[in-house]
Amino acid sequence: MHQELTIASHIFELCGCHLQKLGTEIHGAAKWPEVALQCGILEAQCSLDFVTEVDLPLSLAKVTRHIPFLWAAQNHTSHYDIEVEKKSHWSMLHVFLICFLASAITTVLGVLIVSLVCTSKAGFQLQPNHEGVVQKCAVDPQKTPRTSPYNPQVDPKFQFLHHLTKSKRHEFPGGTIQWSRFRKNAKEYQSEEEMEFGRSINAQHSKMTFGTLLIKSKGLRAPHWHFNANEHGYLLKGTVWIGVVDAGGDTVTTYNVTAGQVIFFPRNTLHWLKNVGSEDCMFLLFFSTHEELQTLDVDDTFFSTPEDIAARSLKPQGGVDFIRTFQKQTEDQAINLPPNLAELVQNASYQQSSNKLVWRYFFDLKGSTEFRFPGGRIQWARYAKDGKGLNPNEVIYSEFLHSKEDALTLGTLRIYSNGMRQPHFHFNANEMGYVISGCGKVGVIVSPALTTDFTIGVGDVVFFPVGTQHYIKSTCDEDLFFILAFSTRNQLQTLDMDDYFHATANHILAQLFFKKQEEFKKIPRFKEDQAINLP
Template identity: 25%
Template sequence: MKLQALSQSLVLLSAVVPLGLAAPTGNADSGSNPPLRASNEALVGYSSSEKTNSGPPPDLKYKFVPGQKEDPDVGSYLDFEKADNPQPIRGTTGGDDPGPRNYNYDKINSDKLAPPGTDSGQTINAQWPLGLSRTRLGLERSGWARQENTVVMPDATEMAGVDMRLEPAGYRELHWHVAGEWSLVLNGSCRIQAVNEDGQTFIDDVKAGDVWFFPPGIPHSIQALDDGVEFLLVFDDGDFSEDNTFLASEVFLHSPKEVLAKDLGVPISAFDKIPDDELYIFKGTPAPKDIEKQNVTTASGVIPRTQSYSYHFSEQPAHHVEGGTVKIVDPQTFPIANNFSAAIVTVSPGGMREIHWHPTSDEWTFFIRGQGRATLFSAPSTATTFDYRAGDVGYFPKSNSHYVENTGDEDLVFLEVLQAPQFTDMALGQWIASTPKQIIKDTLKLGDSTLEKLKTDKQYVVAGTRNKESH
């Protein structure tokens, strides 16, 4: 009855002001402008089908994409990119949607619009496009930064990330954090500099593919070289915010000048021209090409090579597997980052990062190139599939299984970051293949021919071919 009453109310209201349209403009005294509210005659408890019929149903025109008519449990990737009117239909499930809707979003998130039949319930939100984050702009077109943390991904509690760009000669101001900072250079190059607790100094030039790490409390600076730089920062605290860093300009602004003069052994007038606000990202004098000109020597010397704050990961060859490549950096090769372990994974078209989970750490993932999808499975029976593009962040909690499948026509490249002293994972395929066959047969009812094909070695990435046939 309530639905019938609401239906009639909407019909009567539409006779006054068509739904979704503003009332016509005009002189309110002329009688042509309907009142803001209808009369109480709209409050009725019964309406015939003739009165509630608003006309024929909308004429929806759409075509199914390859795989959309399959059994939902097959769960093939549905490519809605070129579909004029993608629909929330998979196999015999779902139904059409006349709108209102955001078609652009539906086209790039087909597993949200028409999820595989194997999805169940709702896991945490394991996806955040950095393109939806507010971009903080640097001074005088010097660069920008945008971040992901628990404000936008509440369940990503162990790690947070920042994507930052510095124009040529642009600085990320002298600063330090309460969190550890691990970084991957995405493109370009920059000069990084730091001083540790013992007064030992550090300076290095890093380029695309290299990584650095600055422990909590270690002051450092970053300046882009001639080609500018973009880098990814990962912090070991999901609540971390780039807006709460300790900046050199702020330290000087909020310390009495008399105290600063006493501390540094200079006259108070030395601080007449200090900035009157934070700098954060700004342009400065281009760094000299000869790095030795900025290599400050102190009585404490330089930071030992074994404790270097940078690692030239770009020079490490990739390990090739059947479906792509893998590169791993962890404290075994980069000791200063004693709890950061990471892998750069390249998946060929049709391939897949095998189903796996990390027993001791959440996984923070950043998609560098291409497009892919992943299903996050949480015990006992919850599963959600997410579609990812370059610039997206993924997050997979400890021991929750997932895969990453390349759903595009180019290589998919992404970064996996763990809070762990060694990069490790458990692979579903290796586990099943390494368990006595009789146990697997009794449990999963797999046949002998299937069991013989399983591999006891970890695959990391498996090859495959996307189904391009029409259905």
């Protein structure tokens, strides 16, 4: 009993200053719960710390039951009777327990909410460590890639490789389309490997989708536009007449494209592609989205518009009766080639607009500057600050490209037989490439726990997330030839392995690799850039 009174007295002293601030006057037991509640809120931590320090096996109820008597003694309120004191004690205890329970529940809920919010952030991922145990890692999405969930049934290389030739062929009257892309519906993938690639480019926020577009002779990719992506294309073969309609419809730009040249259509720009050659044409297309591509074709919008609304808009002779003469085809006309085309079209002209208009949507990649290295060559369709190294027409393309959000940088990479694009990484862009000819080997390093290498051949698509170190080696007798796209409209920032080794102080390398400092003098420097080298 003496110990209980001593501890209660101490708690009462801790609370005393606050009770005085409250200006509470105790005239009866009915007032005590209010005071006890305020005292508990203001000094609960102090009283609990004191009990912990003395380490006595006393319950909080035993201690707090003496506090009313101490209050009464200090204020000379000897008129309390024992029944009132008991009611006061239990009322105070009930209030305290209710408050304590509410605080505990609130704290638990708060912790759960904060945990859910934190784990939903893109910057925090679950990744395997070296022992295969899942752990939380803070990730900068612009520096370290988010790897797709580990699937023991699928080789990790398919996060970076897609065999496009095995994908579904979407057939139309005038041609064929094949895709390397993300699909929300898993059933739309042709295989587990294809799904792994689609999920990877989506999870990495690659801002890239790839497709091949084959148009038969005289076929037409119907006038259309894309809601959520810019479109960049490289014409692999054939001759095509392009049309682009600017906002307002006041300016229509038309031009001809031949193999090795690049086209560019900004988001929501209406455009068409007409094969004017005698053979099939083939486009290699990149779209600046990692989501499902959203597209509207002009014929689809027309037939989806109420007849009276279409008549009111176009005001044709015959009004709505004329609109009703249009017949929707049973087959999708995305790539169109009517069997009676000669009857439908009697006079077709394929005009070429002025260069100042054309070069906003066109770049002569095959005729551009070649950057030569010991093991190969690179050509670029890209933005160059201040137009450095570009001719006047190329400057038009460069500036227009740079003005469009999420525009891509395109380039061709030719690696001679046994040549190698040495290990490197990009600071500011994801990379996607399509193998046009040749064969080779690719290696990717995401982390010490995720490295892979694999062979590639014609028709394969590769993907390198921003910051991942990768190399490409030509292993055939013929050149390995790529079309590449990078997810930046700015100048591409790249660092090669030999450059960062030479830039690092040799005593730092000696300490890191447990190797004598003078040994690093054996790594030579070359006057010629070794970005693509030979043995």
